[in-house]
Every structure is written in C-alpha cells, then in structure tokens.
Amino acid sequence: MQRKWVVSLAIDGQDEITAEGTMNAIDQLMAEHELIVEVLDALDGYASNVERGTEVEPSDLAELVRFLREFADGCHHAKEEGILFAAMEQAGFPREMGPLAVMLAEHEQGRGYIARLRAVATVLPTGRRRIAPSSPLRPTITRRCCAVTSPRRTASCFPWPRLGSTVRSWRA
Amino acid sequence: MAQARLDREVMARVTADFERFEREQTGPGEHEKLHALAGQLTLRYAGRPGEQAAAHAHGHACCG
Numbered sequence A: 001m002q003r004k005w006v007v008s009l010a011i012d013g014q015d016e017i018t019a020e021g022t023m024n025a026i027d028q029l030m031a032e033h034e035l036i037v038e039v040l041d042a043l044d045g046y047a048s049n050v051e052r053g054t055e056v057e058p059s060d061l062a063e064l065v066r067f068l069r070e071f072a073d074g075c076h077h078a079k080e081e082g083i084l085f086a087a088m089e090q091a092g093f094p095r096e097m098g099p100l101a102v103m104l105a106e107h108e109q110g111r112g113y114i115a116r117l118r119a120v121a122t123v124l125p126t127g128r129r130r131i132a133p134s135s136p137l138r139p140t141i142t143r144r145c146c147a148v149t150s151p152r153r154t155a156s157c158f159p160w161p162r163l164g165s166t167v168r169s170w171r172a
Numbered sequence B: 001m002a003q004a005r006l007d008r009e010v011m012a013r014v015t016a017d018f019e020r021f022e023r024e025q026t027g028p029g030e031h032e033k034l035h036a037l038a039g040q041l042t043l044r045y046a047g048r049p050g051e052q053a054a055a056h057a058h059g060h061a062c063c064g
Helices: A025-052 A058-090 A098-123 A138-142 A146-157 B008-025 B030-045 B051-056
Strands: A004-009 A017-022
Touching (some): A025 A138, A058 A098, A058 B008, A058 B030, A098 A138
Antiparallel strands (some): A004 A017
16 A cells, blocks of 8 residues: 555636645655644643643543554654664664664653553543642643654754655764 | 765665555554544644644545
C-alpha cells in the first residue's frame, strides 16, 4: 500500500483541480508529525480544563495516552528510530551527537512523560469530574513536558524536508 | 566538519521499509482508527478539527 497525497482546489467557482502523488518517507513523517502536534494541542486543552477546575472525562485522558503510545511512539517514533535513523547512521550521521542524539533523547523523555500520564489515567475513577487542586494526580496532568511539546519546535528546526531534497546534507 | 547524505535510493528503501513496517506491525485499519481518534480528541479539546485529522476524510493524510 503506497500512501498518496491528494489535493483538490476550486477557486471562485471554477472547475475543481485535483493533483496527486506518492508520499515518500519524509512526507509521511511530516504528515504524521502534524497529526501528533494536533493531538498534543488536545492534551494541552485537557490540561487547561483540569487547571481551570472544569469537569473532565477521565477516559479521554486514557485515549490521549493511547494515541501517543500507539501512534506517536509505536508507529511514528518506531519508524524513525528503527528505519530512518538507522539509514542515517549508515550514511554517516553520528548517533551520539547532532540531530539524531537530540531526537533520541526527546523520544526517551516523551516516553517517560507518557508513562506517568498513563499511570494517572489508570487510577482516575470513571465518570466526568473535577480534579481537585489538592489531588496528587493533578501535577502530572498539568505539567507541560518539554519533550512532549518539542515536536512543534523540531518541526520548524529539524531539516526533514531537506533530508529528502537535493541538499541532503548535515554539517557539524 | 562531518557531512552525511541520504541518496534517492536510500530514501526509496526507507519508504519501502516504512510500508513493510506498517503492514507487519499494525493490524488492518488500526492506523485509520487512530487517525479518527485523533480527530475526535482534537475537536473535543483543541477547540477545532485538526487539519491532518480532517484531511484523512479526503484521503490527504498519512494513511491516504
């Protein structure tokens, strides 16, 4: 199954124009990355509700965690680490410094944060509720983890598009 | 100064390995279900439908 991108445009009532192409590995990572950032925005919204004392649905925290574990880590990070980073290492990118080292460290940091969130999600009682300011669970939910918010930063800094372009170089 | 490159052939192999990974590691439809879940969560808590999540319905996004 080759992934494809499809774009359709209709401007000022004119006939719709459709273009399509095959996504390469970098296109896929970028699209997945954007999706993950959108879900991190949702996690941020959930945390803001907790901070404001708004009732929240505990099962939604479990679903946010499930997405981050199964899609972000189990699929996206697994492909990066197991396939792309391995290819980059073979091509001469060092694992101990530079972008690979930074990304691997961020992945580990994110896994730790998600594990803590998961632990909270499993002990929250069911049913919509406010999470009291005194609850020991609250800091874990509301603490923003830099590793989890970092995709927004790396999306603008890490040269994924250039990796797949004619430049394809990294200097240190 | 270190310099490294990923040639077109390497990128093609990486893309193929991505496809194989998803075939072998992800159950049928699982990727799409997670994508739909992302759409629900984004709508509920980010106050807007995510562009990537919404794009899926039109076949634009990563599960295309």
